[in-house]
Amino acid sequence: QANVFHNAQYCGEWRIDTSGSEKATFHIVCRGNCLLTLPETALDPVPLIPGDMVIFPRDLPHNLCDEGNSDTATNSATSITYDEGILDTGTGLVCGFLEFEHPGTAQLLNILPDYLIIRSTEAPWQINLAPMLNVLISESVNALPGAQIALDRICDLLFILILRQQIADSNNPSGLAAALSDPRIRQSLDALHASPEQDWTVASLAQVAHMSRSAFAERFKSLMGVSPMSYQTSWRMQCAYRWLADDGITVWDAAGRCGYATEAAFAKAFKRELGISPGKVRSGQVS
Numbered sequence: 001q002a003n004v005f006h007n008a009q010y011c012g013e014w015r016i017d018t019s020g021s022e023k024a025t026f027h028i029v030c031r032g033n034c035l036l037t038l039p040e041t042a043l044d045p046v047p048l049i050p051g052d053m054v055i056f057p058r059d060l061p062h063n064l065c066d067e068g069n070s071d072t073a074t075n076s077a078t079s080i081t082y083d084e085g086i087l088d089t090g091t092g093l094v095c096g097f098l099e100f101e102h103p104g105t106a107q108l109l110n111i112l113p114d115y116l117i118i119r120s121t122e123a124p125w126q127i128n129l130a131p132m133l134n135v136l137i138s139e140s141v142n143a144l145p146g147a148q149i150a151l152d153r154i155c156d157l158l159f160i161l162i163l164r165q166q167i168a169d170s171n172n173p174s175g176l177a178a179a180l181s182d183p184r185i186r187q188s189l190d191a192l193h194a195s196p197e198q199d200w201t202v203a204s205l206a207q208v209a210h211m212s213r214s215a216f217a218e219r220f221k222s223l224m225g226v227s228p229m230s231y232q233t234s235w236r237m238q239c240a241y242r243w244l245a246d247d248g249i250t251v252w253d254a255a256g257r258c259g260y261a262t263e264a265a266f267a268k269a270f271k272r273e274l275g276i277s278p279g280k281v282r283s284g285q286v287s
Contacts, residue, residue, distance in 0.1 A: 001099050002026070002155030004148065006079065007140050009090035010034075014077035015065040016093075019056070024098035024109065026055045026155065027064060030137045031092030037063045038115065045069060051120035051133050055098075055162065057112040066091070082141050094140050096155055111166055111177040118162060128161050178223040184209040185220055188228070196236045197259040202228050237273040240266075244282040251278045 009031060010016075018025050029048045036046040036054055039061050047067070048054070056062060063074065080087065120130040136154045139147050167177050179185045188209040192200055205228050206216035220228045236258040243249045243257060255266030270278045 002096050002152050002159060003099060004094055004096040004151045004155060006093060006095035007148075007151060008079035008081045009087055009092040010066070010077055010079050011087050011090040012077070013066055013068065013070040013072040014079075014091075015063055015070065015072050015074045016077075016095075017061060017063050017074050018095060019059050019061045021097060022059055024055070024057045024100075025059060026053060026096055026098065026159070028053045028094040028133065028136065028155075029091065030094055030140045031086070032090055033067050034064050034091045034093075035067060035069050036117070037065070037069075039063065041114075046117060048117075050092075050137065051130065053116075053118040053120070053129075053133070053158070055112070055116040055118070055159070056114070057098075057109045057116075058114055060114050062115070064093070082143055086141060092137075092140060094136065094151060094155075096152070098155075098159060110175065111163065116162065116166075124165060129158060132158060132161075175223070175225060179220070182219070182223060184211055184216075185223055188216070188220070192228075192232055192235060196232075196239050197257055199259055200228075200232055233269060233273060237270050240270060240278065241274060241281055244278055245284075248282065251282060254278060 006018075018027075029050050029052045031050055033050075034048050036048055037043075048064075054062075054064075065072075079093075080090065082092075086092075118125055118129065120126060120133045132154055136151060136158075139150045139154070167180055179189055188205040191208045192205065202217050203213050205220075206213045209216050211219065217228060220231075224231055226234070240254040240258050243254050244251070249257075251267065252263050255261075255263045258266060260266035260269070267278055270276075274281075
């Protein structure tokens, strides 16, 4: 879920860094120009123009600043809202966090590099992203009713399209990226993800994938690096962890949602997979 926390403009000398939240972060340039610098990399300052988007899947330290690359203190400048008018020399930024509730988040984010610089005027982004970015830029400055919700949802869709393109562009995809790129294996993953409580077998998942049992098992392991049943267990425990930690359901309910007939069998599998008891997760005793 994208949550836009900044939609305003900077003028004069300014420098911002929104890292440190331990969340994925994004910035979209809506008006004016600025420079991107990445202190922990050897990348030279990158000029950004309206329509450019930067994503940091792993909370990388960064600076966005005025074109003069001034030495002004980071996060010391005050932004100006559009209620005060659009500044001819200002730089408008939409900034937000990407927050994930899905237990498979870590595997998806591993598909992405430490940072992504998206230029909506360049292939392949100009086909799908550029029109949406134009709508986002309009929503950002006009302050119409529902603008905040619109900005959040547009950013949701932008991230989905960017993630999909990254999977498609990967020369040597592995793990979940490779599996999602395989139509038949993806069908089996979709089914397994949607129904962790179901008593899946290699044969039933192979049927979903329209493959023979042996061909499916071999293909799944070659892409994912683990057997279908090992992945099923891992997936169930990831789901259970979120249910216990965030939703506060009982261990018994978590066991049922994961397809276990007894709480003891579930607790044993949970401890073996994650190294901690489900009861401790539910009570918040996680270091």
